[in-house]
Amino acid sequence: MTTTLYLYDDERARAFEPFTVTRPVSELRAGAEIIRRRWERVANRTAEGFIAGDHLTDFEEFDAPAAASHDTVIPAGAIIANARCVVALDEHLASRNSVWSCGGIVCAIRLGQPVHLADFRDGATSLAALADTAVPVEVRGRWLEGVWDLIGQLTPQLTDDIALISPSLQALKHTRDVIGDHSVVVEETATVEPYVVFDASAGPILVRRGSTISAFTRIVGPCYIGEEVTIVGDRVANCSIGEVSKIRGEISSSIVLGHSNKGHTGFVGHSYLGRWVNLGAGTTTSNLKNTYGTVQFWTPSGLRDSKQQFLGTFFGDHAKTGIGTMLNTGTVIGTGANVYGGVMPPKYVAPFSWGDGEPYETFAAEKFLEVAERVMGRRHVILSDRQRKQLANAHAKHRS
Numbered sequence: 001m002t003t004t005l006y007l008y009d010d011e012r013a014r015a016f017e018p019f020t021v022t023r024p025v026s027e028l029r030a031g032a033e034i035i036r037r038r039w040e041r042v043a044n045r046t047a048e049g050f051i052a053g054d055h056l057t058d059f060e061e062f063d064a065p066a067a068a069s070h071d072t073v074i075p076a077g078a079i080i081a082n083a084r085c086v087v088a089l090d091e092h093l094a095s096r097n098s099v100w101s102c103g104g105i106v107c108a109i110r111l112g113q114p115v116h117l118a119d120f121r122d123g124a125t126s127l128a129a130l131a132d133t134a135v136p137v138e139v140r141g142r143w144l145e146g147v148w149d150l151i152g153q154l155t156p157q158l159t160d161d162i163a164l165i166s167p168s169l170q171a172l173k174h175t176r177d178v179i180g181d182h183s184v185v186v187e188e189t190a191t192v193e194p195y196v197v198f199d200a201s202a203g204p205i206l207v208r209r210g211s212t213i214s215a216f217t218r219i220v221g222p223c224y225i226g227e228e229v230t231i232v233g234d235r236v237a238n239c240s241i242g243e244v245s246k247i248r249g250e251i252s253s254s255i256v257l258g259h260s261n262k263g264h265t266g267f268v269g270h271s272y273l274g275r276w277v278n279l280g281a282g283t284t285t286s287n288l289k290n291t292y293g294t295v296q297f298w299t300p301s302g303l304r305d306s307k308q309q310f311l312g313t314f315f316g317d318h319a320k321t322g323i324g325t326m327l328n329t330g331t332v333i334g335t336g337a338n339v340y341g342g343v344m345p346p347k348y349v350a351p352f353s354w355g356d357g358e359p360y361e362t363f364a365a366e367k368f369l370e371v372a373e374r375v376m377g378r379r380h381v382i383l384s385d386r387q388r389k390q391l392a393n394a395h396a397k398h399r400s
Helices: 035-043 154-168 365-377 385-399
Strands: 005-008 047-051 079-082 085-087 099-102 105-110 141-143 177-179 184-186 197-199 205-207 217-220 223-225 234-237 296-299 302-305 313-315 331-333 353-355
Touching (some): 005 035, 035 047, 035 079, 079 085, 085 105, 099 141, 105 141, 217 223, 223 234, 365 385
Parallel strands (some): 005 047, 005 079, 197 217, 205 223, 313 331
Antiparallel strands (some): 079 105, 085 141, 099 105
């Protein structure tokens, strides 16, 4: 039997906006690692593809697999994993098993017979319904019940992940200013300038290769700084900062997917920045209501109680803010939106919006693509024809 791996966005995962406008959930960072890479690690194989909404047919990004095509027949022996399950990095999917569960819920199966992609097209199919009669093997992990769980589970997820990633790395040997008893690992090709403090009192810290931590920065664990990241001062606490990003000013309890800019001062807390996001100088997020109550969060089916007391702003891919932008608790800035002017935006800004307040104009498709190409080029990444097509289709779907 063929042994391949597919990541599946079920119906609930497909509602994880603003991100699923332009990417499958399997290409989101949870803790220190991309969800798809987590499953590749525990399954010991490279993913063949992902199963998600039709609008992601042309998704293309770095080492990500392509979407499974409409006529795909997933062969017997293939493993299908639910992308909402953030599997622990030290788990292993043994070849003798055919059903795996997390918290008693089926999270992955090995197909006993071929299955047509059409069976997954609307996301309503449960992996449990396709599982054979074998007793599920329990694996450790965390389920994402709502998109906000990416932030709500960040602290324990980072603590677990860093402990598992760090031992395999070649670390710098020089003396650093360290507070606390948790581990601090800085890879050999990273640069740490004088007057950087690593506060490992509450959790471990990992700085990956090629990154630069500038003087007068305080890194508070648990904290993951990815490859080729530049940290330019202030306090970075309890964060997962994805590769090739630039961070200045205070940021806490937040995830930066990668290739994004917070290049100026301004507080960002309990927030999630998609890819190619740029925050203007002084952009500040509220992450706590004055009532200290739980935060209501926009979803495609209406407002939902996140049941979290701390929740900031979720920025979709290619979102931009102007200088001095103030954002309310639990705000969603849609994919490709460009908001500016100093007026506090509403708690939901639709994809590809443009302007300094409601009613927003539409960010013209050709202009948006021109800006996206320019932004990506600054990081030496080419906007491919497939990426251009996918973004254009997303624009047409949400702004037509």
